[in-house]
Amino acid sequence: MTTVATKRDYSLLGRDAEAAVASGLAAAEWYHTDIPRKQMKELMKREDGPAIRDTAIWLGSMVLLGGLGIYFWGSWWAAPFFLAYGVLYGSASDSRWHECGHGTAFKTMWMNDAVYQIACFMIMRNPVTWRWSHTRHHTDTVIVGRDPEIAVMRPPDLLRLVLNFFGIIDVWHAMIDMVRNAFGAISAAEKTFIPEMEQPKAIRVARIWLAIYLATIG
Structure with missing residues (x-):
């Protein structure tokens, strides 16, 4: 007897989302290694100095490049400098978004918040939106229908992976979401992980940023 695998539904409002809740996978308690509190505090010790130095090198390098x-x-000599600039702009900002969002880069929280923004x-x-999206990601990591940040789906879409390596699909969807939020609309999927009291803030930020983006383009 051959079992036919059904295609997974990665949406946050679909069949697999309901199944994850029904089966207890959503917000489940998983096994974890117990680490004494004192040892955990030592492992989580942070300093501002290295992060300030790293941020200064990052932004300074971008200005130079x-x-x-x-x-x-006007000449081909510009290409390698803009290529390096683009790598620092896209790749390096993504890693800083992640660590500063977790508050692990700097000891001083406002510094984490500033670089995160x-x-x-x-x-x-x-x-x-992304602070709460990432919170859900760590609550229900790789749980289909619950994790909004699953990067590689099954079966893998190789074309999508290649395009997203350059951020092409992500930027398009990000702009659509930004415009929608700026017009006061929070999608049904976003409502599943953004608390109601935080939704007006997401709309306000989208309006400010969209205005800045448009002013820059103009």
């Missing part, structure tokens, strides 16, 4: 790209504009703006992520 961008300046050299502009200086050599900058990184979110650079990669077109609403900081309110």
Whole structure:
């Protein structure tokens, strides 16, 4: 007897989302290794110095590379500088978005928040939406229908993976979400992980950022 596998529903409002809740996978208590509180505090010790140095090098390098790209504009010499600038802009901002969102980069929380906001703006992520999206991701990691941040789905879509390596699909969807939020609409999927009291803040931030994006383009 051959079993035919059904295609998974990765949406947050679909069949697999309901199944995850019904089977107890949503917000489940998983096995974890017990670490003494004192040892955990030692492992989680943070310092501002290294993070400030790293941030200064990151932003300073972008200013330098961008300046050299502009200086050599009109010749092929500009290409490597803009390529390096693009890598630092996209890849490095993503890692800083993640760590500062968790509050693990700096010891001082406002520094984490500041860099988190900058990184979110650079990669077109609403900081309110993505803070709660990532909270859900860590609550229901890779639970189909519950985790909104599953990057590689099954069966894998190789074209999508290649396009998203350059952020092409993500940017398109990010812009659609930003415009929708700016017009005061929170999607049904977003409502499953953004608390009701936080939704007006997501709308307000989207309006501010969209205005800045449009002003920059204009």
